[in-house]
Amino acid sequence: MTPILYSFRRCPYAMRARLALAVSGTTTELREIVLRDKAPAFLDASPSGTVPCLVTEGGVIDESLDIMFWALRRRDPEGWLNMSNAGHEWIARADGPFKHALDRTKYATRYPDEDPSAHRDQAAAFLTELDAVIDQWIFDHPTLADFAILPFVRQFAFIDKQWFDAQPWPNLQAWLERFLRSDRFAAIMGKYPRWAEGDAPTFFP
Template sequence: MRARMALIDAGITFEVREISLRNKPASMIKLSPKGTVPVLLRPDGSVLEQSLDIMLWAYRTQPVPHRVIWGDRFDGIDASMLAWIRLNDDVFKKILDAYKYPERYPTQSKEDSLKQALDIYLMPIEKELSKNPFLMGNQLSLVDIALFPFVRQFMRADEQGFMDLKLESIDRWMTFFQTSEMFNLSMVKYPTWLES
């Protein structure tokens, strides 16, 4: 979702090929032997296989003001943005999986996963969003777009439980995204693409 949102936000035209992960097309495996999504075939024939790489490429190709704070060498994002993304990608994703699929993590209760998520991830986001409308300040940035889909997954795993947490700033932030054109266009369902 975050790769699609960034491509849409940057105004890049792209073709979506919705695939079944149970029946991966040979052309996809040829482009990306790892066999996971997303996969982006760029106009120059090169391939990107990570959502963050796709996001960065989108904003380098078609810059959108305030989305990315580039690092000194212009080869990546600055440390403050990277810290949020590492917290999400390296720490929170594991907690999210344990929360969504407790049967796969018998040594960790759903309550433990919720406590970890709150302490390590959700409360720092709530604190930041209580000061500013977005995680990097007054402007929507790549960090918001990169983290939102994972917060949404967490919320959808137990919507009433999430509402009971009364994370008002996160609720406002979620509403901003869920009513945005960028999000709604990224959620359009396409028929499964079949190789001809």
């Protein structure tokens, strides 16, 4: 069967799943979900009710990083998995403390007892460290670490792009800008209509 990918265009988790599926050349049936009105078939497939969710012959993969590994272990033409343990540590920090701080900065009204300025400072401290290691890429070539983290740096940057651009992060800012201007980013950000049961299949990439 062709794997089925339930996705939402602007979700950074779904973005990174699409990045890995695209670079690996894995064709999927793309089903674009509206998060405020989730399709019953999606809720039946996804244990968590969150995107991305990949339905394969072998079962359901419900975590974006697991989808990336699944795709790249099948085919990894650019060597994204060829990175040191430090790459996995960067991803864990981005998915953990950085994403925690990002959410409390971007969605401050959801966390009325939290200080968004303090969380922005925490996120900025992580990005300062990341800026110091980037030289075109986090390592000497593009890896999983870059493309697992970039969608979340993008999300943080556009909370207040003027503030972000004013920070002393030249390497990080250039890294993000190259990504945003790349054909690869454009290819994963195509607009698709909301999927409904009975629709003709849409394939990605």
